[in-house]
Amino acid sequence: MVTTPEGTEFDVVVIGGGPGGYATALYGASAGLSVAVVEKDKVGGTCLHRGCVPAKELLETASVVRTVAGAKEFGVQAGQPAVDFTISQGRKQKVVDQLHRGLSGLMKGRGITTFVGTGTLSGGGRVEVSGPEGTDEIAGRHVVLASGSVPRTIQGFEVDGKFVLSSDEVLCLDELPASVAVIGGGAIGCEFASMLCDLGSQVTVLELLPTFLTGCDADVVGVVARSFRKRGIAVHTGVSVHGHSSNGSGTTVSFGDNESVSVDAVVVAVGRRPLTEGLLADGTGVVVAERGFVGVDEHMRTGAERVWAVGDVVDTPQLAHVAFAEGIVAIKDILGEAVVPVDYARVPWCIYCHPEVAFAGLTESAAREAGIDVLVKQDPFGGNSRARIIGETDGLVKVVAERGSDGRAGRILGVHMVGPWVTEQIGQGYLAVNWEATPEEVGQFLQPHPSLSEAFGETILALTGRGLHISS
Ligand code: NAI
Numbered sequence: 001m002v003t004t005p006e007g008t009e010f011d012v013v014v015i016g017g018g019p020g021g022y023a024t025a026l027y028g029a030s031a032g033l034s035v036a037v038v039e040k041d042k043v044g045g046t047c048l049h050r051g052c053v054p055a056k057e058l059l060e061t062a063s064v065v066r067t068v069a070g071a072k073e074f075g076v077q078a079g080q081p082a083v084d085f086t087i088s089q090g091r092k093q094k095v096v097d098q099l100h101r102g103l104s105g106l107m108k109g110r111g112i113t114t115f116v117g118t119g120t121l122s123g124g125g126r127v128e129v130s131g132p133e134g135t136d137e138i139a140g141r142h143v144v145l146a147s148g149s150v151p152r153t154i155q156g157f158e159v160d161g162k163f164v165l166s167s168d169e170v171l172c173l174d175e176l177p178a179s180v181a182v183i184g185g186g187a188i189g190c191e192f193a194s195m196l197c198d199l200g201s202q203v204t205v206l207e208l209l210p211t212f213l214t215g216c217d218a219d220v221v222g223v224v225a226r227s228f229r230k231r232g233i234a235v236h237t238g239v240s241v242h243g244h245s246s247n248g249s250g251t252t253v254s255f256g257d258n259e260s261v262s263v264d265a266v267v268v269a270v271g272r273r274p275l276t277e278g279l280l281a282d283g284t285g286v287v288v289a290e291r292g293f294v295g296v297d298e299h300m301r302t303g304a305e306r307v308w309a310v311g312d313v314v315d316t317p318q319l320a321h322v323a324f325a326e327g328i329v330a331i332k333d334i335l336g337e338a339v340v341p342v343d344y345a346r347v348p349w350c351i352y353c354h355p356e357v358a359f360a361g362l363t364e365s366a367a368r369e370a371g372i373d374v375l376v377k378q379d380p381f382g383g384n385s386r387a388r389i390i391g392e393t394d395g396l397v398k399v400v401a402e403r404g405s406d407g408r409a410g411r412i413l414g415v416h417m418v419g420p421w422v423t424e425q426i427g428q429g430y431l432a433v434n435w436e437a438t439p440e441e442v443g444q445f446l447q448p449h450p451s452l453s454e455a456f457g458e459t460i461l462a463l464t465g466r467g468l469h470i471s472s
Contacts, residue, residue: 012034024144055191065083183253220359274291311323359429411437
């Protein structure tokens with residue numbers, strides 16, 4: 001066993017270098033703490049290497065295909081687009097590599113020490129690092145667990161990299177499959193369905209629940225469903241998948257009531273599970289709950305002395321920006337500063353399928369189910385000048401507000417968007433919801449014209465009882 005020099009004790013040792021881990025490390029180092037990160041692969045984690053970043057980069061390729069295909073409407077003769085997927089993959093990898101170099105440099109520049117290997121908490125602030133060159137032991141006054149998650153699998157659809165793919169394999173495909181079945185109509189399933197369809201694959205989505213994009217507002221789901229239908233994506237909801245049988249060049253998936261679909265590949269996107277294998281030696285006191293998540297309180301404390309946990313390994317929304325926020329909470333708690341816990345019910349959600357989806361706060365149905373009397377307004381992008389100009393009018397902005405005792409709209413509870421670039425527009429909706437602002441207050445602020453963000457302003461004005469373009 002190799003050990004770090006005697007007396008070497010970091011203020012914080014972080015296990016895992018994904019968004020949860022690197023945010024913890026960067027924030028801790030900014031606050032003057034000495035920080036070590038243990039990472040078995042590359043810093044950046046799932047988000048940078050196998051998730052958000054490569055997925056959104058390939059979705060951008062899909063967007064370019066749509067733009068070129070629609071160019072003649074603008075009088076631009078570009079012909080039918082053809083995708084050279086090797087070049088697409090090359091560009092994606094270049095973006096990932098650039099960001100990886102940037103992150104590595106940033107961490108180094110901040111004085112963060114990175115250990116390559118698998119980190120195991122062995123108690124008392126000691127972390128064993130099993131790397132390519134043997135085993136090392138490092139010590140920290142505080143330890144933050146940020147080991148992340150891996151794709152969930154389902155029985156009968158074991159990932160083989162050929163016929164059955166998880167998100168990890170889809171993002172590294174050499175060639176585009178002519179046809180795919182996507183199991184799971186959540187965020188990942190819909191992003192892949194949209195991307196693969198735009199790049200030329202025939203796509204079928206198989207979702208267990210009665211609706212897809214569960215958790216999104218019903219009107220928003222309706223817009224995505226219409227767009228998917230128009231583009232030829234077959235969505236089957238309320239169906240179980242029973243298994244698949246391959247025939248050498250493709251495979252047939254059986255689902256529902258004696259239905260089947262023959263495809264080149266199956267993409268399994270049924271959620272992600274926390275990764276805790278090898279993370280904890282016996283007797284650390286860290287509690288791993290039933291579904292494999294590490295238990296934490298709102299300060300991200302695990303309950304074991306001087307051990308915190310953040311990111312996908314804890315049971316909170318599996319979003320990189322949530323992991324960033326949790327890392328900041330953990331460091332503030334370690335420093336003994338006042339902590340504002342993350343308000344999980346009001347974090348922003350962004351799904352980058354076409355059309356994009358973004359929201360923060362309660363959906364209309366969730367608010368009504370909670371017994372809240374609400375006032376709701378929505379503005380379709382069809383009436384928005386900028387949406388007409390760019391030729392992307394599918395979508396809407398919907399705002400849910402609490403009805404005050406005077407019958408007027410009070411606190412804004414939820415903002416829901418679907419359509420062009422809404423992932424870039426949700427910021428002001430997020431602020432409105434989290435500031436518990438009212439339409440009267442938000443309605444004071446201007447929106448630039450012509451802009452897509454006017455749809456939010458219009459919806460807010462309508463809620464004040466005096467809309468400009470939409471009736472109140
Ligand atoms: P998810 O939980 O969002 O969706 C999984 C879907 O699969 C659900 O609709 C579920 O009902 C369905 N499902 C489960 N078992 C099934 C079965 N046997 N047959 C058919 N359908 C089945 O998980 P997803 O999409 O894999 O994403 C994982 C995590 O990553 C989520 O927490 C998500 O929020 C996050 N993520 C966020 C993104 C974003 O914000 N843009 C993008 C991608 C992922």
